[in-house]
Amino acid sequence: MRPLSPGAASFFQSFRATRKGELHLHLEGSISTGTLVRLSTRFRNPAFPSAEEVSRRKRLHGPSSFLELYRDVCRCLKSSADYAEVARDLAQRLRRERIAYAEVYVSPAVVERIGLSWSEVQGALETVFAGHEAAGAGRIVVLLDSVRQWGPETAERVLDLHESSPWPRVAGFGLGGDETALPAREFRRVFDRVRSLALAPLIHAGEWGGADGVAEAVEVLKPVRIAHGIRAVEDAAVVRLLARRHLPLDICIASNVATGAVLDGRNHPVLRLLRSGVPVSLSTDDPGLFGTTLRGEFVRLALLGASGRELRTVLAASRRGALRPFSPPGPARRSRGTFPPSPRR
Numbered sequence: 001m002r003p004l005s006p007g008a009a010s011f012f013q014s015f016r017a018t019r020k021g022e023l024h025l026h027l028e029g030s031i032s033t034g035t036l037v038r039l040s041t042r043f044r045n046p047a048f049p050s051a052e053e054v055s056r057r058k059r060l061h062g063p064s065s066f067l068e069l070y071r072d073v074c075r076c077l078k079s080s081a082d083y084a085e086v087a088r089d090l091a092q093r094l095r096r097e098r099i100a101y102a103e104v105y106v107s108p109a110v111v112e113r114i115g116l117s118w119s120e121v122q123g124a125l126e127t128v129f130a131g132h133e134a135a136g137a138g139r140i141v142v143l144l145d146s147v148r149q150w151g152p153e154t155a156e157r158v159l160d161l162h163e164s165s166p167w168p169r170v171a172g173f174g175l176g177g178d179e180t181a182l183p184a185r186e187f188r189r190v191f192d193r194v195r196s197l198a199l200a201p202l203i204h205a206g207e208w209g210g211a212d213g214v215a216e217a218v219e220v221l222k223p224v225r226i227a228h229g230i231r232a233v234e235d236a237a238v239v240r241l242l243a244r245r246h247l248p249l250d251i252c253i254a255s256n257v258a259t260g261a262v263l264d265g266r267n268h269p270v271l272r273l274l275r276s277g278v279p280v281s282l283s284t285d286d287p288g289l290f291g292t293t294l295r296g297e298f299v300r301l302a303l304l305g306a307s308g309r310e311l312r313t314v315l316a317a318s319r320r321g322a323l324r325p326f327s328p329p330g331p332a333r334r335s336r337g338t339f340p341p342s343p344r345r
């Protein structure tokens with residue numbers, strides 16, 4: 001790691017007051033340790049009996065231990081009120097960091113898997129998110145999420161739920177989970193439907209899977225952004241493809257290091273991608289589980305050698321890549337929104 005350049009140091013002086021956005025953030029992964037222990041210890045044989053146990057589980061050994069941790073966190077959520085509590089953790093963190101705009105992945109597939117009603121959970125989340133906006137704390141946009149290893153049928157079910165009861169706060173649909181489980185082409189029809197529902201298509205790729213998986217996702221599913229995408233760096237042709245199409249990567253450095261997707265943080269490819277002309281934004285991914293902040297993500301980027309100008313470019317990328325304007329609509333302007341987004345950039 002290198003010392004901060006003068007330009008980078010001045011970037012951080014104004015960081016707190018700057019209007020910032022986050023485009024890659026998961027609701028369940030935003031749970032605080034206190035909430036996790038409290039929700040878990042309501043039951044016999046809790047998965048997270050203490051803060052010490054949470055810390056132990058956060059020491060990951062690759063993708064399977066992360067997916068198991070995430071699964072066990074979700075299993076602690078037993079009601080729409082529990083979801084609201086996690087949403088309050090998330091909103092509190094956004095306020096603390098003065099994040100003006102956040103796109104948050106919420107997974108109706110997980111909600112139904114744990115036996116809850118999506119419409120009740122949606123209602124509980126809407127109350128928290130609307131309250132956050134009404135207090136002037138920033139805008140929250142929802143990205144519906146499906147779990148890749150649960151297949152296209154589950155993704156279709158998520159879209160059924162949205163179609164039968166559209167939630168105006170939803171602007172996009174993404175695919176997360178184990179990206180090595182099924183190839184992107186299995187979801188071609190799902191993503192055609194995503195577009196027909198005026199939702200922005202998004203996908204997690206190039207975190208655990210290689211550059212070929214990124215290329216396939218780009219060519220077959222035509223996402224508007226890619227979550228992670230870092231392993232594109234392994235193939236210069238895929239990097240050129242992303243740069244040529246101005247396809248943004250929503251990168252989370254601390255997450256990549258914590259899960260072992262990048263073994264040594266000093267070699268994280270974020271700067272190489274940025275300097276190759278790929279649009280890059282930074283986010284926290286699962287801030288409750290990785291103990292990271294948006295400022296922390298930018299500090300990591302600066303320590304990798306980013307100049308003040310490069311830090312500002314990455315900061316601006318979240319606004320350029322956002323599916324909606326940073327400011328919440330007034331009551332009269334509240335609408336479903338459109339995709340592609342209206343020309344406002």
Ligand SMILES: [Zn+2]
Binds near residue numbers: 024025026176285
């Ligand atoms: Zn993610």
